Amino acid sequence: MPIDIVKPPKRHTLAPAKQRILDTADRLFYDEGIRAVGIDRLIAASTVTKATFYKHYGSKDRLIVEYVAYRHLQIAELVDEVAQSTDDPLEMLRGIATIQTRFVNAPGFRGCPFLNAAAEFTDSTHPVRRAVESHREWFHEILETLLRQVGHPLPGDAADDLMLARDGAMSGGYAGDAIASSAALSRMYARVIDAVGDREAA
DSSP states (O other): OOOOOOOOOOOOOOOHHHHHHHHHHHHHHHHHOTTTSOHHHHHHHHTOOHHHHHHHTSSHHHHHHHHHHHHHHHHHHHHHHHHHTOSOHHHHHHHHHHHHHHHHTSTTOOSOHHHHHHHTOOOTTSHHHHHHHHHHHHHHHHHHHHHHHTTOSSHHHHHHHHHHHHHHHHHHHHHSOHHHHHHHHHHHHHHHHHHHHHHHHO
8 A cells, every 4th residue: 555644735727827927936936046036027937917927926925935835746746656656664765865865966956945945034924934834844744754654763853863964965965065965865864764673673
């Protein structure tokens, strides 16, 4: 049986113009930074009118929140593909590690889109920060659940370790050596998984 813990959001079919705006924001916000991209640039790059933009999103802030949600959807779908391909939580952990290391080494990598978004909004109560927090809590819960399923002695702490390693690899992979950063992340996953085997052997 596949592992049914990801529960990705349902992907809705949007009006073509609305989807085009979202796809444009997804690209420009990640490539250039959220605050660096103004509404006029978004409208021009999306080839829509200003009236169409405001009809679908109302404001740039609302579009930013939708952008973060869209990034979450894309990640959730990738993780769910792994979950649906195995009934082994260890294999799923390894699959998640592979997703992350591939992302760090992908062309055009600019760091973690969620950390990048959070860094641009200092108010922790802003909807963008809350959307980022929600994504991180979702991901931590998946890691902790898998680690508990494989019998890790400290699943919550180990999930914290993997989250921190992931954050470091995302930041270091952009600012420094992507290969070294992704290799370090892989080693952390291996250490956490090995802790389960060491316990079983004791």
